[in-house]
Amino acid sequence: MDDITGLVLAGGRGTRMGGVDKGLLPFRGLPLAQHALQRLAPQVGSCMVNANRHLERYAAFGVPVYPDSLADYAGPLAGFLCGLAHCSTPWLLTVPCDTPLFPHDLAQRLARAAAAENAEIAFAAAPEIDAQGHTRWRDQPVFCLLQASLRPSLLRYTAEGGRKIDAWARAQRCISVAFDQPGDDARAFANANTPQELHALENAR
Template sequence: MSISLDDITGVILAGGMGRRMGGIDKGLRNYKNAPLALHAMMRLSNQVGSICINANRNIGVYEGFGVEVVCDIQPDYAGPLAGMQAALSNATVPFLVTVPCDVPAFPTDLVKKLSEPFENNVSLMLTVAATKGRHHPVFCLMRTELLPSLEEFLRKGGRKIDAWYANIPHQAVEFGDEAAFHNVNTLEELKELEQKS
């Protein structure tokens, strides 16, 4: 089974509180004269059939990017799993791939590589990006039929992505460039990243 791009919706996770950036909406923070979430969207757009953004504030601004915006079902900024739940609840295709809004240089072959293990493993439910054996849980490709599993995990108070998929048939996919998965948590880190690139 080869996954068609039309069967994958890309999800930009921009629903967090941005605590370490002083509570600002991180996805709308400028990087190289454009919002971080827009960089993520442009980088993902050629890798998937459709895109949506998970956001919980400044909805009109995100809608101005020209894509659908889905808000958390869970209250109180419950983290990336809540964004995944919202996107899964809204999904109309068999697969979702998620990326955070604060990693502007993730690989341009992310989805291609995350898709490959599904071709030879019909029982596989989720793939996750890894570098040197370390998982990057917000970068994952999942079957949309995982929604009930995720909802049950959230109902029980679970919040960690890797704890959720630990008991689901999954596979880590190795990428060579660790720096490509570096996320920006503070304004200082954002400045440093701009200066380096």
């Protein structure tokens, strides 16, 4: 656990939420990002937040807050790069602020799989039902455990204009880890991109 630093990604534009700072929207009595932070903190040695607005409000959560070094809301990889720049442990674990029900054993399961496969990056993968009612697996690349030593590679990729997590990650030793154990919450990786989705998650039991 002490080898992993946790990072809550809260630096997006919140476009589908009407441009609001999504991480500060209320969820069961707490801001979304704080809820994610409290869920992540017991799983890792230390935590930080990546945010680009209202930094003083995020700082009130009690952990370091860092903005993107890339301009113009460059997406999750900008958050990854921010986290790696401030990570003092061998591994960084990223989680988005808008998926508040992610597994309590996320770090453990990703780390175990990475060690077993000698991987540099481990994504979570979860089942979802498509329009035809078929179950298919989908990577959740923002739920990412990655080696801190990958920072030079990510710096090069983003400096060349790259912004796709998958495209960069698949050039490394990368694995997908299926979250398909008995008792896993089917909503664990459901995210709130719209007010309606947030309301549905808040009322899920």
